Amino acid sequence: xxxxxxxxxxxRMGAILLVAPALLMIGFLFVYPFGYSVVSAFTDNGEGxxxxxxxxxxxxxxxxxxxxxxxxxxxxxxxxxxxxxxIAGYLTLGENKTAVAILKWLYRWPLxxxxxxxxxxxxxxxxxxxxxxNILTSSGIIEPLAAQSYLDWRGIVITFVWKxxxxxxxxxxxxxxxxxxxxxxxxxxxxxxxxxxxxxxxVPQIATTLMVGLILSYVVMLSVLxxxxxxxxxxxxxxxxxxxWRINSYGDYGVANALGIMSYLFTGVVAWFYLRQSLKDKGx
Amino acid sequence: xxxATLSSNWVRMTTRVLxxxxxxxxxxxxxxxxxxxxVAEVWYFPYKLPLEYGFSFWERVFRPEGNATEALFSSIWIxxxxxxxxxxxxxxxxxALARGKMPFRYLIMLLFLLPQAxxxxxxxxxxxxxxxGLDLTGTVMGVVLVHASQGLVFAVWIATAAFAAVDGExxxxxxxxxxxxxxxxxDVTLPLALPGIMxxxxxxxxxxxxxxxxxxxxxxPDVVTLPMLxxxxxxxxxxxIASISSLILLVPSVGFMLFIERFLKAxxxxxxxx
Numbered sequence: 116x117x118x119x120x121x122x123x124x125x126x127r128m129g130a131i132l133l134v135a136p137a138l139l140m141i142g143f144l145f146v147y148p149f150g151y152s153v154v155s156a157f158t159d160n161g162e163g164x165x166x167x168x169x170x171x172x173x174x175x176x177x178x179x180x181x182x183x184x185x186x187x188x189x190x191x192x193x194x195x196x197x198x199x200x201x202i203a204g205y206l207t208l209g210e211n212k213t214a215v216a217i218l219k220w221l222y223r224w225p226l227x228x229x230x231x232x233x234x235x236x237x238x239x240x241x242x243x244x245x246x247x248x249n250i251l252t253s254s255g256i257i258e259p260l261a262a263q264s265y266l267d268w269r270g271i272v273i274t275f276v277w278k279x280x281x282x283x284x285x286x287x288x289x290x291x292x293x294x295x296x297x298x299x300x301x302x303x304x305x306x307x308x309x310x311x312x313x314x315x316x317x318v319p320q321i322a323t324t325l326m327v328g329l330i331l332s333y334v335v336m337l338s339v340l341x342x343x344x345x346x347x348x349x350x351x352x353x354x355x356x357x358x359x360w361r362i363n364s365y366g367d368y369g370v371a372n373a374l375g376i377m378s379y380l381f382t383g384v385v386a387w388f389y390l391r392q393s394l395k396d397k398g399x
Numbered sequence: 400x401x402x403a404t405l406s407s408n409w410v411r412m413t414t415r416v417l418x419x420x421x422x423x424x425x426x427x428x429x430x431x432x433x434x435x436x437x438v439a440e441v442w443y444f445p446y447k448l449p450l451e452y453g454f455s456f457w458e459r460v461f462r463p464e465g466n467a468t469e470a471l472f473s474s475i476w477i478x479x480x481x482x483x484x485x486x487x488x489x490x491x492x493x494x495a496l497a498r499g500k501m502p503f504r505y506l507i508m509l510l511f512l513l514p515q516a517x518x519x520x521x522x523x524x525x526x527x528x529x530x531x532g533l534d535l536t537g538t539v540m541g542v543v544l545v546h547a548s549q550g551l552v553f554a555v556w557i558a559t560a561a562f563a564a565v566d567g568e569x570x571x572x573x574x575x576x577x578x579x580x581x582x583x584x585x586d587v588t589l590p591l592a593l594p595g596i597m598x599x600x601x602x603x604x605x606x607x608x609x610x611x612x613x614x615x616x617x618x619x620p621d622v623v624t625l626p627m628l629x630x631x632x633x634x635x636x637x638x639x640i641a642s643i644s645s646l647i648l649l650v651p652s653v654g655f656m657l658f659i660e661r662f663l664k665a666x667x668x669x670x671x672x673x
Contacts, residue, residue, distance in 0.1 A: 125580075130499025133491035134507060137555055140488055144548035145514045148525035155525065214415050221419070224426050227652040229609035231626045232645040235633050236429035239436055239642070246432040249447040250424075277429070331515075338519040340612045341626075345633060355520045359615070362524050375521025382517060 152372045159369030169373035176370070181377060183351040187268055188336045188381070191275040196329050198276065199283035203321075204313040207291040208299070226281040234345040237274045241265035241346075270346040271353070275336050283328035290324035291317060330389055334382050354378055436642035456639040467640065470628040471647060477539060477624060478607035481546040485554040485603045488547070490596065493558025494588070498567075508559070511552040519549075519612050527616035537621035545613035550603035557602065561595020562588065605655055609648060 125133060157165050174181070202222050209215040225233065240246050241264065248262040265273065294317065302312040318325070343353040354374050361371035436442070439449035440456075460467030495501060496508065514522070526545060527536055535541035565588055573583040589596075611626045619627060625644050633641035 124498030124500070125495055127500045127502065130495040130501045133495035133499065134501070136488045137492035137511070137551065138507070140548060140551060141510055141513065144526060144544060145522060148522050148529055149517065151525045151529065152521055211415065214419065217419055218422070221422060221426060224430075227605075227655055229611075229626070229648055229652060231609065231611045231629055232433075232648050232652075233429075235629060235641050235645045236433045238633060239638060240429040240432045244447075246428055246435075250428070253447065277425070334516060334518065338517075338612070340520050340615065341630065345630065355518070358520050358524060362616075368524070368528060371524060372521070375518070375524070378518040378521055386516070 152375050155368050156372035156376045159367075159372070169369040170376075173370050173373040173377070177354070177357050177374060179351045180354055180357055181374075183268065184337070184354045184378075185381065187271055187275075187353060188333060191272050191279070191336055192329050192333050194272070194276050195280050195283055195332055196325065198280045199287050199328065200313070200318060200325065202280070202284040203288035203291050204309075204317065206288050207317065208309050208313060222284055223281050225278050226285065228278065230278060230339050231341040231345075233274055233278045234342045237270060237277070238266065238345055241270045241273065267347050268351075271343055274342050274346055275332075275339075279332040279335065283325070283332055286328040287321055287325050290321040294320045326389060326392070330385055333385055337378050337381055433642045433645050436638045437646050439639060457643060460640055460643055466623070466628060467625075467644060467647070470623050470625045470644070473539070473623060474608055474625040477542055477546065477622075478604045480539070480543045481550065481607040482600050482603050484543060484547045485550050486558075486596065486600060489551065489554035489558045489599065490589075492555050493560075494562050494584070496555070496559040497562035497565075508556070511555050514548055515552055523613045523616045526613070530617055536617055537619075539622060542614055542618040542622050542624070543607075545617050546607040546610050547603075549610060549613060550606040553602045553606065554599045557595055557599035558592070561592040561599070564595065565591040601655060605651060608651060 124130070156169055157167065159169060202218065206215055206219060209218070228236075242248075243262055243264040245264075247265070248257075251257045252259045252262055298316050298320075299312055302316050307315070338355070340355045340359060343356045344359070348356050354377065358371045358374050361367045361374070435449060437456075438452050438454065440451035440453040442449040462468065496504060501507065523545065526548075530536045530541045530544075535544070569591070570583050570587050573587045574580075578586065609626060610624075611630065614622065614624050614627055615630075618624065625648055629641050629644035629648070632638075632644065
């Protein structure tokens with residue numbers, strides 16, 4: 116079978132030639148600018164030699180935002196993980212068919228809504244006179260005078276959670292659908308509550324999928340410029356906004372790239388944990 | 400005893416309804432708020448609902464020279480060009496990765512994932528700087544290239560999966576009956592892989608339609624796509640125009656959600672990334 120399909124496919128040289136344009140594209144539009152950013156972070160701003168002045172300046176100016184970015188992205192990731200497991204868990208273990216069907220229809224909506232549109236939706240929804248406060252005051256849950264704008268760090272977290280939870284829930288629900296049902300049934304026979312079944316029997320079996328989904332979301336949240344720019348661009352804000360500001364207002368590529376290197380490192384740490392974990396799993 | 404189960408059932412039912420309503424509000428609340436803004440003529444604090452409804456903003460932005468019409472056309476034009484560029488690169492690459500004797504195949508597949516694995520802002524601002532030296536900033540071609548690099552991983556991975564799902568024996572049969580390599584590819588392989596290729600085209604089209612960061616660094620202020628119009632009007636406080644642009648961007652996205660399963664069949668989906 117494989118022998119036959121090889122005979123119809125291109126040979127080694129042909130295959131390399133066919134892939135070459137795609138590789139050139141990645142080289143020109145990703146590898147080259149990536150290397151450029153590293154060199155720029157260590158050399159820019161007049162002096163021809165290698166130095167770390169850009170990093171000291173970046174830490175001096177933006178240490179608050181560096182911390183702020185880590186806190187926002189970590190908090191969002193944790194909330195997304197909990198909500199995604201809850202939604203996928205209910206889809207897998209829920210006994211009321213109507214509720215499961217409604218949830219299945221409901222939870223996916225934000226999945227394909229672009230980030231920039233999500234940011235605009237939340238900009239109106241979470242504002243001081245936005246729909247959320249209007250409903251809360253109309254229903255008497257909060258006093259009209261107590262209404263406050265959520266367009267600060269909370270708004271960024273809410274937007275990230277709103278947009279990314281369906282993605283992780285979709286992946287996790289898919290993984291949960293394909294696990295061995297016998298362990299779940301065994302748990303049921305022994306009278307374990309559904310929450311216990313979910314946490315002790317189901318989640319360990321889908322942990323890898325959950326982790327992949329959360330890591331992808333984490334990287335996406337570190338990359339998105341539109342959400343922090345539109346929800347809360349005042350200090351303290353996220354590093355993506357600082358990078359754009361550094362370039363548009365000062366043309367200061369050195370410090371902007373130093374901040375960029377830090378954001379590479381944030382994803383690098385997570386990727387390293389992931390690789391270590393998956394190596395451990397394979398070794399065990 | 401019966402009473403106790405009845406009341407506990409009732410409590411369960413109420414919790415279920417409450418949770419679902421809360422979730423529905425959390426998901427549709429922001430969307431409703433946007434829809435209201437899209438048809439609001441006059442709306443200011445402290446009024447909870449618009450004071451006047453109407454379509455005068457729609458009329459204003461959809462005039463032939465209205466800014467939304469222009470942004471919509473430039474978005475669609477850029478997205479179509481991005482699809483052409485991506486497919487021209489991804490179809491040969493996907494075919495080679497699925498069928499060819501490719502050295503380091505796994506590493507090459509991973510390489511296409513790299514642009515997604517690093518924060519895009521940090522890379523895009525340097526792309527803009529490189530493009531500046533090549534006179535590509537502020538041009539449609541520059542924006543198309545950035546969008547294509549964002550979509551390339553999906554284009555290549557889905558195209559590879561689509562070609563891998565084509566039954567190799569059909570190609571072998573065509574070859575045995577004397578068809579040349581090129582003829583076999585055009586008449587047998589490509590038509591069979593077409594639904595998957597279409598899915599990757601739709602993916603790339605949507606990525607381009609929704610792309611913001613790259614356009615912000617490379618295209619602004621000369622190239623105004625719909626997301627750029629949304630952004631500038633929102634920052635100027637013109638929520639009607641921002642909401643109308645949001646609504647236009649939502650249409651292809653939601654349509655995609657409803658129709659993707661027709662194009663992306665399970666046999667192709669199972670091979671994505673493998």
